[in-house]
Amino acid sequence: MRNLVFRLVSAIPVLILVSVMVFSLLHLLPGDPATAILGNEASPEAIAALNEKLGMNKPIIVQYGDWVYNLFHGNLGNSMVDNTPVTKLIAQRLPATLELTVGAFVVAIIIALPSGILSAARPGTWIDHVCTFISMLGMSIPHFWLGMMMILFFAVKLGLLPASGYVSLTQDPVANMEAMIMPMIATGFRQSAVLMRMVRSSMLDVMNADYIRTAVAKGLSERAVLVGQALRNAMIPVVTTSGLLIASLLGGLVITETIFSIPGFGKLMIDSVFRRDFTTVQGSILIVAVFVIIVNIIVDVLYTFIDPRIKLDKEDK
Amino acid sequence: MENNRTRRQSVMRMICARFIRDRQAMVGAVLVCILVLTALSASVIAPFDPIFGQNYDMVLQNPGTGSYMLGTDELGRDTFSRLVYGSRFTLAAAVIPVAFAMIIGIPIGVYAGYKGGFMDQWVIMRVVDAFQAFPSLILALALAAVLGGGFTNAMIAIGIGFLPNFIRITRSQVMSVRNLDYIQASKSVGCSDLSIAVFHILPNILPILLVQMTLSMASAVIAEAGLSYMGIGASPEQPSWGSMLRISQGYLSVQPWMAVWPGISISAIVLGFNLFGDGLRRAIDSKVRH
Amino acid sequence: MDKPVIEIKDLRVEFYSEGNTIPAIDGVGLSVYPGETLGLVGESGCGKSTVALAAMRILPRGISRIATGEILFDGKDLTKLSEQAMRDIRGNDISMIFQDPMTSLNPVYTIGRQLREGLFLHFDYTPQEVDEHILNMLKLVNIPRPDMIMKSYPHELSGGMQQRVMIAMALLCDPELLIADEPTTALDVTVQAQILSLMNSIQEKRRMGMILITHDLGVVAQMCQRVCVMYAGQIVETAPIDTILERPLHPYTKGLLGSMPDNTDEGPLKCIEGNVPLPGSISQGCRFADRCADYCDACRTQTIELAAVGTEHHVRCLKYEDKGVVI
Numbered sequence: 001m002r003n004l005v006f007r008l009v010s011a012i013p014v015l016i017l018v019s020v021m022v023f024s025l026l027h028l029l030p031g032d033p034a035t036a037i038l039g040n041e042a043s044p045e046a047i048a049a050l051n052e053k054l055g056m057n058k059p060i061i062v063q064y065g066d067w068v069y070n071l072f073h074g075n076l077g078n079s080m081v082d083n084t085p086v087t088k089l090i091a092q093r094l095p096a097t098l099e100l101t102v103g104a105f106v107v108a109i110i111i112a113l114p115s116g117i118l119s120a121a122r123p124g125t126w127i128d129h130v131c132t133f134i135s136m137l138g139m140s141i142p143h144f145w146l147g148m149m150m151i152l153f154f155a156v157k158l159g160l161l162p163a164s165g166y167v168s169l170t171q172d173p174v175a176n177m178e179a180m181i182m183p184m185i186a187t188g189f190r191q192s193a194v195l196m197r198m199v200r201s202s203m204l205d206v207m208n209a210d211y212i213r214t215a216v217a218k219g220l221s222e223r224a225v226l227v228g229q230a231l232r233n234a235m236i237p238v239v240t241t242s243g244l245l246i247a248s249l250l251g252g253l254v255i256t257e258t259i260f261s262i263p264g265f266g267k268l269m270i271d272s273v274f275r276r277d278f279t280t281v282q283g284s285i286l287i288v289a290v291f292v293i294i295v296n297i298i299v300d301v302l303y304t305f306i307d308p309r310i311k312l313d314k315e316d317k
Numbered sequence: 318m319e320n321n322r323t324r325r326q327s328v329m330r331m332i333c334a335r336f337i338r339d340r341q342a343m344v345g346a347v348l349v350c351i352l353v354l355t356a357l358s359a360s361v362i363a364p365f366d367p368i369f370g371q372n373y374d375m376v377l378q379n380p381g382t383g384s385y386m387l388g389t390d391e392l393g394r395d396t397f398s399r400l401v402y403g404s405r406f407t408l409a410a411a412v413i414p415v416a417f418a419m420i421i422g423i424p425i426g427v428y429a430g431y432k433g434g435f436m437d438q439w440v441i442m443r444v445v446d447a448f449q450a451f452p453s454l455i456l457a458l459a460l461a462a463v464l465g466g467g468f469t470n471a472m473i474a475i476g477i478g479f480l481p482n483f484i485r486i487t488r489s490q491v492m493s494v495r496n497l498d499y500i501q502a503s504k505s506v507g508c509s510d511l512s513i514a515v516f517h518i519l520p521n522i523l524p525i526l527l528v529q530m531t532l533s534m535a536s537a538v539i540a541e542a543g544l545s546y547m548g549i550g551a552s553p554e555q556p557s558w559g560s561m562l563r564i565s566q567g568y569l570s571v572q573p574w575m576a577v578w579p580g581i582s583i584s585a586i587v588l589g590f591n592l593f594g595d596g597l598r599r600a601i602d603s604k605v606r607h
Numbered sequence: 608m609d610k611p612v613i614e615i616k617d618l619r620v621e622f623y624s625e626g627n628t629i630p631a632i633d634g635v636g637l638s639v640y641p642g643e644t645l646g647l648v649g650e651s652g653c654g655k656s657t658v659a660l661a662a663m664r665i666l667p668r669g670i671s672r673i674a675t676g677e678i679l680f681d682g683k684d685l686t687k688l689s690e691q692a693m694r695d696i697r698g699n700d701i702s703m704i705f706q707d708p709m710t711s712l713n714p715v716y717t718i719g720r721q722l723r724e725g726l727f728l729h730f731d732y733t734p735q736e737v738d739e740h741i742l743n744m745l746k747l748v749n750i751p752r753p754d755m756i757m758k759s760y761p762h763e764l765s766g767g768m769q770q771r772v773m774i775a776m777a778l779l780c781d782p783e784l785l786i787a788d789e790p791t792t793a794l795d796v797t798v799q800a801q802i803l804s805l806m807n808s809i810q811e812k813r814r815m816g817m818i819l820i821t822h823d824l825g826v827v828a829q830m831c832q833r834v835c836v837m838y839a840g841q842i843v844e845t846a847p848i849d850t851i852l853e854r855p856l857h858p859y860t861k862g863l864l865g866s867m868p869d870n871t872d873e874g875p876l877k878c879i880e881g882n883v884p885l886p887g888s889i890s891q892g893c894r895f896a897d898r899c900a901d902y903c904d905a906c907r908t909q910t911i912e913l914a915a916v917g918t919e920h921h922v923r924c925l926k927y928e929d930k931g932v933v934i
Contacts, residue, residue, distance in 0.1 A: 010446075013439065017447035028463045124669065136595075140588035142539050144546055145580035148566060156570050210710035216665050217705075218698035218725045218776070232715050251452030255543050259566070269455065270547060273462040281462050289450040308760045309714055 007300050011293055018293070019071070022286045023064055026278050076283035081275055086283035089268060097264035099169060099176075100183060100253055101246070107188025108195050108245075111138075115192075116199025120207060120234075121226055131196065138193030144255045147186035151259070154182065164261035183260045187252050191245055198241055202234040209233070236307050243299035247292045325520060332524065335600040342596020348589025355401055356408040363398035367556045370394050377572040388574045390564065396578055399556035403579070406557035407586055410472065410541035411534040417476035418483050419530060426487025427514050431495055437488075445481040453478030453536075454543060461549040468557065471550035475540045479533050486529050490522035524601045531594030535587045542583050558583050611638035611679075612784050612816035613662065613701075618676030620654075620661050622886070629887035631657045631671070632840045636913070639784060639816040644807075646831035646848070647820045648863070650883055654840040655820045659786045662818075663703055664693045680784070699729040702777035706789040708769035712761035719757030722776055729780050744775045748805060767798035771805070778809065784816045791826065803830055824867055828852060833919070836860050839884055839894040842913065846920040856922045858899045893925065901926065 051057060058066075070077065076086035115131040122128055155163035161182055167175040206212065207230055215229045254266035261267075265284065272280040336342050355362065364384060372393035380388040380396075387396040429437040451459070457474035464470045494500065495518065503513050544550035545559025553560050558579040565575035618635040621628050632654040639645045647655045660666045661673055664685060678685035681700065685693065705711045713721060719741070726737045738757075745753035748771040761769060770790060777785055787806065791799040807830060810817050819830055827834055827848070834851045836844040836859065844857040855861045862879040881898035892907040893899070899906070906925050913921045 010439075010443065013443045014446040014450065017443060018450050021447060025459055025463055136588060136591055137584075140535070140591055141584045142542055142580065142587075144543060145562060145576075145583065148562070148569065148576050149580065152569055152573050152576065156573070210705060210707060211713040213665065214705065214711045214773075214776075215713070215724075216697070217663055217703045219694045219696070219728055220698075220724070221694060229713055229716075233713070236715075247449070247452045251454035254454055254458065255547060258547060269458060273458055273549070276462075278462065281459065285451065285455060285459050288452065288455055289447075292450045292452070293446075307715065309762050 004301060004304070007297060011297060014293060015290070018289045019068060019286065020064070022282055022289065023067055025282055025285070027060070071286075076286070077279040079272075079280045080277045081272075081280075086280050089280060090265060090284060090287060093263060093265045093268045095168065096166060096262050097253060097257070097266060099180060100187065100256065100262065100264060101249055103180060103184035104188040104191060104249055104253075105245075107184050108191035111189065111192035112195035112199055116196045117203055117226060117231070119196075119200045120203030121222070123204060132200075135193040135196040138189050138196075141190070143186045143190040143252055144259055146189065147183060147256060147259045150182045150186060166260075166262045179260070179262070183256045183262060187249065187256050190252060191249055194248075195238070195245065198238050199234065202237050203230055206230045206234045236303065239306060240299055240303050243292075243296040246295050250288055250292070332597075332600045336596055339596045339599060341592050342600070345589045345592025345594075345596055348585060349593055352404055352408055352411075352586050352589065355404040359402045359405055363395075363401040365395035365398040367394060367399040367402040368554050370398065377568065377575070379572075380574055387578050388572065390561075390575055391568055391572075396561075396575065399561060400558070400578055400582055403556040403558045403561060403582070406468065406541070406545075406551060406555065407538055407583070409468075410475070410557075411538050411586075411590065413472045414476035414479060414537045414540075415530055415533045417473070418479035418533065419526070422480045422483030423487050423526065426484040427491050427518065429484065430488035430491025431510065431514060431518065433492075441484070442488075445484050448477070448481045453540060457540065457544055458549065461544070466549045466552070468545075468551045468555065471541055471544045474544070475537050478540070479537070482533070483526075483529065487522065487526065490525055491518055494518055494521050524597070528594050528598045528601065531590050531597060535590035535594065538583060538587050538590065609640050611640050613818075614638040614677075614679040615658070615662065616677040616679070618658065618661060618678065619674040620657050620666065620671060621674045622671045624670055627887075630674070630840060631886055632661070632837075634913075635676070635837075635840075635842055637818075637835050637842065637845065639818055641783070641816055642810065642814040643833065644810065644817040644819055644831045646827040646834040647818055647837060648822065648824065648827055648834055649837035650822060652883055652886075653837040654886075655837050656788055657840075658837075659703060659788050659818065659820055662786065663697055663701060664688070664690075665697070695729070698725045698777075698782075699780045700782055701784045701786065702780070702782040703786040703788065704770075704773045704777045704790050707793045708766060708773045709761065709793075711773060712769060714761055716760075717757065718759055718761065718764070718772055722757070722772070722779065725776060725779055740779065741775070744779055745772075747778075747809065748772075748775045749801075750775070766794050767802065770794060770798075770802055774802070774806065774809075778813075778815075781813065782815065784818070785810070786818045786820070788820045789822070790819075792821070792823070799826075806830070824863060836863070839889070840886060841894060841923060842921075843895065843923045844921065845913070846917075850917070850920055856916060856920070856927055857895075857924050858901055859895050862898075893923075 074087060076090075078085055079089055112135075115134065119128040119131040151163045154161045161178050164179075166179050169176045203226075212225060212229060215225050220228070250266070253264065254270055256262070257264040257267040258270055265287075269281060269284045272278075272284065336346075370393075372389070374393065375382065375385065375389050376393045377391055378385055378389040378393075380386060382388065385395050385397070387400065389395055390399065425441060429441045448456070453475070456478050457471065460474040460477070461470060464473075500513060500517055503517055508517075541550055541557070542559030542562065545557045546563045548560075548563060551557035551560045553564055561579040562576060562583075565572075565579065568575055615638070616636050619633050620631045622631050623629070635654070635658055637645060637647070637658075647658065649655050657666070657671075662678055662685065664673075666672065673686050676686065680696070683692075685696070688696075712718070719738075722741045722744075723734075723737050726732060726740060732740070741757065742753050745756060750756055750768060750771050756764070756768070756772070761772075764772065770793075774790075785806075790806070791802050794802060803826065806817070809815070819826070821827060831848050833845065833847050835842050836851070836857065838859050844851070844855065844860045846855075851860065852864065855864055859879070862877075865877045866879060868876060879898055884894055884897070892909060893902070893911055896902045896906045903925070909925065911923050911925055913923045914927055915921050916927050
């Protein structure tokens with residue numbers, strides 16, 4: 001309990017810092033925001049008008065306060081391009097990104113878990129070398145290039161899968177999968193690399209533990225020892241680093257959505273950057289940061305549930 | 318003092334010996350050397366001009382046509398020459414952001430780890446947490462939106478992305494070392510904190526920081542390639558491997574080889590840095606295990 | 608005379624890494640009879656744990672192996688058994704308990720789950736029968752409130768309780784042989800006594816053979832009927848407990864006994880000069896020669912076998928070789 005409270009409390013300054021960082025993004029622009037948006041050719045009156053509209057003339061603290069106030073009311077401002085509320089824009093794009101995130105994570109686990117366990121069970125053998133090398137490749141091959149190669153091979157050459165074009169899951173699951181499978185694999189493969197090494201090293205640590213020796217001395221088969229006894233313990237550090245994995249995943253999705261033209265959250269961000277739609281950029285980045293912080297808190301809490309030794313509010317017998 | 322130094326020297330020698338025996342690590346070292354050599358001697362190796370060597374008669378050729386070893390791009394420029402010159406961008410991308418992150422991050426990490434206290438717990442680490450809440454690519458995106466695109470800004474953005482990691486790792490290493498006996502001994506003799514940090518703590522954490530450095534270089538190369546690919550990093554004429562990929566995507570169905578070579582190069586170099594860093598880590602670990 | 612429960616003959620275990628092969632134990636032979644406790648004594652690193660791990664065939668894979676020798680149990684040679692057949696024996700006919708009970712229990716599972724595992728594995732009981740067995744066993748090892756303990760996690764128990772759980776776990780399948788590797792070393796002195804007397808009483812009831820591995824001669828005196836003394840991977844003396852305590856023959860055994868603090872002694876503690884040799888460093892002659900007050904040149908060059916010097920008394924020392932019969 002005490003741990004959890006400390007965790008939540010220490011997240012507050014982080015959230016404040018994050019909000020300040022995101023807020024000041026707009027104000028880091030060289031010159032004033034209005035000129036940045038309208039361009040240098042715009043008339044001084046237009047610039048002045050926009051600056052007034054953006055509230056640039058108020059003292060900065062007040063601007064920050066207004067902005068935070070709006071945040072708490074779920075208002076992230078409006079897009080500078082078409083004036084739609086940023087929240088609405090993001091909500092539209094979220095499903096695709098969410099699906100990609102989950103899919104990539106699943107792919108990563110499907111690759112990393114068996115190979116990590118296998119490598120740890122047979123360290124130093126050819127299986128270990130092959131799996132480790134594959135994970136090396138996963139870390140080294142840029143996932144956007146992998147995506148391009150997949151498009152080249154499966155779409156252009158073989159015509160099996162579409163190169164782009166997104167259909168929502170609810171509309172047509174099959175078409176959705178056809179469009180999403182390549183980006184999921186491309187992103188997931190990269191994530192699996194880091195995950196696999198974690199699983200492997202964690203399993204190796206666990207396999208050297210005394211209680212594994214006890215299990216073997218009881219007559220348990222190797223599989224029972226690996227899956228039954230070792231895995232549960234080995235997963236603990238893996239779960240705790242999954243939080244970092246999610247953050248990295250989100251970063252990678254920006255490019256992936258661009259390559260495969262998937263109308264997701266990441267593509268929204270990059271498009272907004274190019275269209276100089278600063279409010280959308282601002283709002284999107286804030287959402288991402290808050291999401292990452294929340295995921296990390298959840299992972300920390302999860303940790304206390306998985307490891308029985310960390311039950312702080314249970315009495316010792 | 319003398320004892321420590323001689324012990325460190327023999328440890329260094331042992332680590333080097335182990336590293337050399339490690340085949341994978343040496344492969345990584347070779348790849349990194351190839352990168353450095355190519356970058357340094359680009360003007361000598363490349364047969365054609367990478368930016369201005371357009372040849373509109375030989376556009377989008379396959380590898381092996383004439384003297385175009387790896388084919389040509391949409392303006393008739395030799396892909397191989399562009400690749401060779403692009404290695405300079407790759408090298409810069411590997412070195413600059415990481416150097417930036419280390420020069421700023423390591424002192425902060427040492428301070429945070431050594432002094433601890435309020436400044437460390439509530440100020441430095443919270444700032445680090447805040448930075449880490451932004452996936453590095455998205456951080457780079459945001460900075461690009463504000464500062465504009467371009468290679469230099471991309472370098473800064475990537476460097477800032479590495480800062481939290483270096484601070485964290487340095488800090489935790491320092492924390493594990495600071496209570497060792499001979500540190501206490503130095504303190505009790507009256508050495509200043511600064512001299513302890515520089516002469517006693519840093520040399521001990523250096524190996525791990527070197528490992529982190531090489532692995533970060535690998536990440537930096539991929540990050541720069543990604544940013545250039547999206548159009549936020551190097552501009553299209555600059556033959557950064559990432560921007561080469563960007564251009565090639567438009568011609569994927571017409572001349573796929575344009576996309577293949579830059580990607581292979583990036584993968585190879587990143588693999589090199591990763592193998593190097595991993596080999597380094599193994600060489601250091603074995604020393605610990607003894 | 609009963610047949611021995613287990614008989615180890617001429618066992619040699621090698622550790623190998625990076626091209627080097629080191630013999631951890633060499634020419635080790637011993638036997639244990641039903642209802643008897645055999646003490647296996649020696650300093651850290653002498654190889655006594657290796658003997659135990661070899662008997663169970665749970666030597667660390669990939670870096671060690673049984674080079675030669677026989678381990679006869681229940682009419683079979685364990686060194687030649689398939690892994691599957693060994694698994695049937697482990698935890699069932701031969702059980703082992705280890706030194707540190709805290710780390711020997713899986714921290715993420717309840718005690719009950721870990722205890723049930725062995726029974727389900729080796730027998731075909733219903734869940735109710737399994738739980739009944741376990742509760743009875745927990746009562747046998749004097750664990751209070753066994754039903755609550757079943758639901759607890761290892762870290763919630765004290766060291767003494769954990770070791771009792773380990774003992775219970777080892778005895779659940781009614782093994783013929785129990786190997787106990789330093790079972791009380793990690794426990795408080797007061798708890799030690801309790802655990803030892805518990806093991807004694809259980810063994811008497813079940814006519815179970817027991818190998819007690821320890822470096823503590825006090826424990827040996829309390830528990831064992833016969834003793835094997837090991838040094839640097841070899842057995843240097845084997846004898847009944849009284850003989851060892853009153854008439855030790857091997858210089859090392861004498862040194863061990865002499866170094867035990869005694870209330871009536873005055874002056875500095877006696878110790879054996881020198882250090883234990885690194886495994887594999889002495890291939891010829893007596894391994895104790897460097898530290899022996901009585902050595903002669905032949906000690907360093909001749910291969911010395913275990914020789915019988917009395918009823919059930921064997922010594923590996925040149926001084927007695929001609930007096931006895933070489934085995």
